[in-house]
Amino acid sequence: MNDIMGEWAFFANQTFNGLSVASILALVAVGLAMSFGLQRVINMAHGEWLMLGGYMAYLAHQVLPLPLYLLAALPLGFVVGALAALLLEVAVIRHLYGRPLETLLATWGVSLILQQAARNAFGPVGVEVAAPTWLAGTIHLGEISLLGEISLPWVRLFVIGLAAAALMGLAAFLRHTTLGLQLRAVSQNREMAASLGIHTRGVDAVAFALGGGLAGLAGAALALIAPVTPTVGQSYIVDAFLVVILGGVGSLGGAALAALLLGLTSATLQGLTSVSLAKVILLFLVVLFLQLRPRGLLPSRTRALEEV
Amino acid sequence: MQRSLVALLLMAVVLTVLPFLVTPYDLSLMGRFLAVGLVALGLVWAWGYAGILSLGQGIFFGLGGYAIAMHLKLSALSPGELPDFMVWNGIEALPWWWAPFRNPAFAMSMAVLLPATLAFTLGILLFRRRVTGVYFSLITQALALAFSTLLISQQGLTGGFNGLTNFASFLGQSFADPIFQRGLYWATALLVLLAIGSSLALRSTHFGLVLRALREGENRTRFLGYDVALYKAAAFSLAGFLAGLGGALFTLHAGVVSPAFVGVQPSIEFVIWTVLGGKESFFGAVLASLLGGFVRDRVSSLFPDLWLYLVGGLFVLVVLLPALRSTYRKGAKGVQGHGRLPQGRRA
Numbered sequence: 001m002n003d004i005m006g007e008w009a010f011f012a013n014q015t016f017n018g019l020s021v022a023s024i025l026a027l028v029a030v031g032l033a034m035s036f037g038l039q040r041v042i043n044m045a046h047g048e049w050l051m052l053g054g055y056m057a058y059l060a061h062q063v064l065p066l067p068l069y070l071l072a073a074l075p076l077g078f079v080v081g082a083l084a085a086l087l088l089e090v091a092v093i094r095h096l097y098g099r100p101l102e103t104l105l106a107t108w109g110v111s112l113i114l115q116q117a118a119r120n121a122f123g124p125v126g127v128e129v130a131a132p133t134w135l136a137g138t139i140h141l142g143e144i145s146l147l148g149e150i151s152l153p154w155v156r157l158f159v160i161g162l163a164a165a166a167l168m169g170l171a172a173f174l175r176h177t178t179l180g181l182q183l184r185a186v187s188q189n190r191e192m193a194a195s196l197g198i199h200t201r202g203v204d205a206v207a208f209a210l211g212g213g214l215a216g217l218a219g220a221a222l223a224l225i226a227p228v229t230p231t232v233g234q235s236y237i238v239d240a241f242l243v244v245i246l247g248g249v250g251s252l253g254g255a256a257l258a259a260l261l262l263g264l265t266s267a268t269l270q271g272l273t274s275v276s277l278a279k280v281i282l283l284f285l286v287v288l289f290l291q292l293r294p295r296g297l298l299p300s301r302t303r304a305l306e307e308v
Numbered sequence: 309m310q311r312s313l314v315a316l317l318l319m320a321v322v323l324t325v326l327p328f329l330v331t332p333y334d335l336s337l338m339g340r341f342l343a344v345g346l347v348a349l350g351l352v353w354a355w356g357y358a359g360i361l362s363l364g365q366g367i368f369f370g371l372g373g374y375a376i377a378m379h380l381k382l383s384a385l386s387p388g389e390l391p392d393f394m395v396w397n398g399i400e401a402l403p404w405w406w407a408p409f410r411n412p413a414f415a416m417s418m419a420v421l422l423p424a425t426l427a428f429t430l431g432i433l434l435f436r437r438r439v440t441g442v443y444f445s446l447i448t449q450a451l452a453l454a455f456s457t458l459l460i461s462q463q464g465l466t467g468g469f470n471g472l473t474n475f476a477s478f479l480g481q482s483f484a485d486p487i488f489q490r491g492l493y494w495a496t497a498l499l500v501l502l503a504i505g506s507s508l509a510l511r512s513t514h515f516g517l518v519l520r521a522l523r524e525g526e527n528r529t530r531f532l533g534y535d536v537a538l539y540k541a542a543a544f545s546l547a548g549f550l551a552g553l554g555g556a557l558f559t560l561h562a563g564v565v566s567p568a569f570v571g572v573q574p575s576i577e578f579v580i581w582t583v584l585g586g587k588e589s590f591f592g593a594v595l596a597s598l599l600g601g602f603v604r605d606r607v608s609s610l611f612p613d614l615w616l617y618l619v620g621g622l623f624v625l626v627v628l629l630p631a632l633r634s635t636y637r638k639g640a641k642g643v644q645g646h647g648r649l650p651q652g653r654r655a
Binding site: 036042092095096099100101102103104105106108109110111112113115116119120234238239241242244245249274275276277279280283286287290291294 | 361430433434437438439441442443445446447449450451453454455457458460461462572576579580583613616617619620621622623624626627628631632635
């Protein structure tokens with residue numbers, strides 16, 4: 001009986017960890033889904049905004065007193081991620097619209113450069129950021145639940161809450177602001193939006209920066225639960241693209257849903273097998289799923305014959 | 309066609325005499341980069357001709373490499389003995405799927421058949437459901453990541469992070485023997501020439517024409533009655549075959565195969581050689597792999613930190629320069645210069 005309860009608790013903890021990883025993944029993937037849906041841009045350097053956000057949290061942690069640094073680190077992560085994305089958009093992406101595979105290669109190059117730069121600036125070893133004291137504890141559910149000892153670290157709850165808040169903020173932005181409306185218009189029909197007087201190039205840049213900002217924010221949050229290394233972005237980017245494919249390219253809701261699904265499935269599989277085997281099985285499942293729904297969970301409908 | 313033949317002959321002459329002109333170290337490097345050239349050649353077929361960009365060629369490269377490496381490991385042992393890393397990992401009996409690789413003919417055929425079959429199966433599965441373009445690229449990339457993670461984690465079966473190394477001999481010839489090294493190089497050069505030659509021939513067959521047709525307009529080709537998925541899977545399978553061959557040869561030259569050669573990063577580097585060579589040029593793919601390989605060797609031994617900046621910059625320039633050029637050309641013609649729209653050209 002005890003064994004079964006122990007296993008339940010193990011799975012519950014595993015699920016909870018999966019949820020916190022999924023929320024980081026969702027923040028990263030939504031930006032990717034946005035730039036893909038809107039501009040048909042594959043940004044392989046997107047993971048590096050995550051890395052930048054993480055290092056911003058580290059810098060804030062070095063400079064500011066412990067209880068408060070997080071309040072500065074999160075906006076800093078967002079702003080730096082957004083600025084870096086904007087810079088990339090202006091310097092490189094702008095010239096490559098309509099050529100997804102080319103953007104993939106060019107931004108991969110940018111990501112290699114940024115990784116090496118981070119390695120030179122911060123060293124090859126990961127840096128750790130301690131959570132502020134007000135986030136240090138854990139909630140023990142051992143007494144109230146019948147499942148056995150379940151402990152939820154506050155930090156992970158904070159990350160989940162942050163991701164949820166950021167995604168809701170994004171949804172509100174898209175629904176209730178003029179810029180959000182223009183963004184949706186451009187993603188549905190670029191030519192029509194342009195002829196209605198929407199400055200599509202400006203909208204592209206905003207969307208790109210917004211995606212970068214969300215990834216930077218995710219990076220600052222990630223610093224709380226995992227070490228930040230120069231290659232941390234790379235370890236997320238492939239998964240994030242998988243999320244975008246699974247969710248239905250261009251669909252933000254699909255991306256969030258897929259991140260959740262992928263994060264939870266992967267956590268469960270990791271509980272059953274090993275981490276690496278879980279990755280392989282997960283990929284197998286995704287390919288199988290694409291046999292059933294080649295356009296993902298929530299595909300955006302189109303009548304176009306040729307699709308990119 | 310005439311010009312290609314002359315170029316092929318010229319290349320044959322240069323590749324044949326080179327062993328007498330360069331140091332043994334550089335010769336071994338040449339062999340490795342020629343092997344990489346085969347992978348790039350495969351990408352010319354998949355990407356340049358069929359319009360499929362695979363970011364997972366490392367998988368096929370690795371399958372070829374591991375197949376040969378398993379044979380090299382086993383051939384050095386007497387029956388009943390286990391490879392050293394299996395002993396260290398507490399494995400007690402040789403896994404059943406290792407055993408047949410003791411036979412060199414089996415190992416060599418598996419080095420190309422495994423990747424070709426896997427590529428075909430994967431291609432048919434995805435292309436039938438019209439998973440194309442970017443989606444396909446991203447899935448192959450994820451596969452490359454999964455494959456390298458799997459290799460690293462199954463230490464007792466694959467040698468884990470260190471891979472398979474410490475080979476003594478191949479087909480009874482010692483690796484230390486300079487004559488064997490030279491022979492290996494010539495064999496590699498011969499295979500590369502053969503691959504280029506047969507690619508040139510294949511290009512002008514019906515198969516080659518259909519591939520180019522579907523690259524230009526997949527739906528039009530479909531409406532003409534061609535089984536597009538089948539043609540694409542065949543091209544992808546050809547690319548897998550060549551990558552497997554390249555991996556096997558590379559492993560023989562380098563004396564090691566490890567997860568470092570099969571993950572996302574090497575898979576994408578194969579692509580850069582193809583782009584640099586011009587993605588429809590068989591010669592270009594091989595030459596770019598050769599030159600790029602040497603530049604990489606020299607740069608990373610002199611300035612270890614510089615290589616990633618260099619290759620990163622290369623990626624950006626190779627893509628950005630042609631795009632900028634076409635934008636300016638358009639501007640000069642007075643076409644409204646707001647770039648290409650998403651519905652424009654298919655990459």
